[in-house]
Amino acid sequence: MDNQNIQDILKAHGIRKTLFRTELLDIFIKSRYGLSFSDIKSKVTQTQDKVTIYRGLDVFLEKGLIHKVPSNDRVAKYALHSLEEVHNRAHVHFICTECDNTFCLNEIEIPEIKDMPGYKIQKSKLTLEGNCPDCI
Amino acid sequence: MDNQNIQDILKAHGIRKTLFRTELLDIFIKSRYGLSFSDIKSKVTQTQDKVTIYRGLDVFLEKGLIHKVPSNDRVAKYALHSLEEVHNRAHVHFICTECDNTFCLNEIEIPEIKDMPGYKIQKSKLTLEGNCPDCI
DNA sequence: ACCTTTAACGCAACTATGTTGCATAAATTT
DNA sequence: AAATTTATGCAACATAGTTGCGTTAAAGGT
Numbered sequence: 241m242d243n244q245n246i247q248d249i250l251k252a253h254g255i256r257k258t259l260f261r262t263e264l265l266d267i268f269i270k271s272r273y274g275l276s277f278s279d280i281k282s283k284v285t286q287t288q289d290k291v292t293i294y295r296g297l298d299v300f301l302e303k304g305l306i307h308k309v310p311s312n313d314r315v316a317k318y319a320l321h322s323l324e325e326v327h328n329r330a331h332v333h334f335i336c337t338e339c340d341n342t343f344c345l346n347e348i349e350i351p352e353i354k355d356m357p358g359y360k361i362q363k364s365k366l367t368l369e370g371n372c373p374d375c376i
Numbered sequence: 377m378d379n380q381n382i383q384d385i386l387k388a389h390g391i392r393k394t395l396f397r398t399e400l401l402d403i404f405i406k407s408r409y410g411l412s413f414s415d416i417k418s419k420v421t422q423t424q425d426k427v428t429i430y431r432g433l434d435v436f437l438e439k440g441l442i443h444k445v446p447s448n449d450r451v452a453k454y455a456l457h458s459l460e461e462v463h464n465r466a467h468v469h470f471i472c473t474e475c476d477n478t479f480c481l482n483e484i485e486i487p488e489i490k491d492m493p494g495y496k497i498q499k500s501k502l503t504l505e506g507n508c509p510d511c512i
Numbered sequence: 513a514c515c516t517t518t519a520a521c522g523c524a525a526c527t528a529t530g531t532t533g534c535a536t537a538a539a540t541t542t
Numbered sequence: 543a544a545a546t547t548t549a550t551g552c553a554a555c556a557t558a559g560t561t562g563c564g565t566t567a568a569a570g571g572t
Binding site: 255256258260261287289291292295296299314 | 518519520521522523529530
Binding site for chain 2: 334353356363366
């Protein structure tokens with residue numbers, strides 16, 4: 241993915257193409273797994289200000305470019321919203337207990353959950369734990 | 377559940393029955409949903425020291441008396457380990473988007489997940505989101 | 513190309529969450 | 543009752559995340 245594509249994606253999401261946000265999106269595109277604030281802070285070169293990073297993440301979230309992924313550390317992690325996102329299907333994540341990375345498994349199909357009496361279910365998220373391809 | 381029962385449970389888990397830990401367990405027993413550190417801090421009367429609370433939670437976790445539950449706020453939440461816990465079944469939690477409380481749904485049955493090629497699955501957790509009985 | 517509008521950045525200060533080390537106190541074990 | 547072990551309280555620290563505000567830079571219109 242070249243720089244032009246990245247800037248088109250930003251534009252399509254109503255996000256201004258600053259050096260930092262271009263770099264931030266590039267970092268997400270290149271990563272196979274969810275990134276925490278400190279992951280991002282250590283990769284980014286265009287700023288060292290944490291507020292800028294947090295606000296970049298907030299905007300990317302708001303505009304639907306990224307989403308939160310579960311993690312076993314107590315820190316928030318974020319990953320690109322897959323473009324082939326399918327509706328009305330549980331979102332599946334995989335946490336590797338070895339490397340602690342969270343992967344999005346959009347390929348997997350999970351069965352619909354029957355309604356629980358008394359509860360109104362709007363969304364379901366399946367989180368799998370074990371070992372990822374790199375750690376088996 | 378009276379005070380004697382609570383102290384028996386502590387003893388059965390190898391936890392000393394101090395005033396604080398007796399109260400902590402009582403708080404968990406009385407709560408229908410997962411509690412965060414600050415929930416607990418505001419309920420507890422036997423201490424106001426956060427280290428004591430955190431260490432109480434650590435010990436309860438270690439001894440298997442409580443477990444972490446997912447939450448949409450970025451804070452850790454804990455709930456009692458249900459006694460009727462069934463093995464080899466996904467743990468199901470329900471997060472209410474209205475009151476932000478996390479409930480354990482041990483009754484629900486979820487289908488086995490087929491292995492993903494390349495990944496070794498050891499555990500699966502299903503998190504449902506929507507509205508709880510109180511918020512419908 | 514210039515001006516205006518609006519969003520993004522950088523800095524300082526602050527809050528919440530969580531941890532470590534150590535001395536003291538209380539609960540179990542003998 | 544003494545010895546042992548675990549729990550508590552305090553201080554200090556570390557990390558995560560937020561708010562306000564003045565400045566800078568991007569986008570759109572003329």
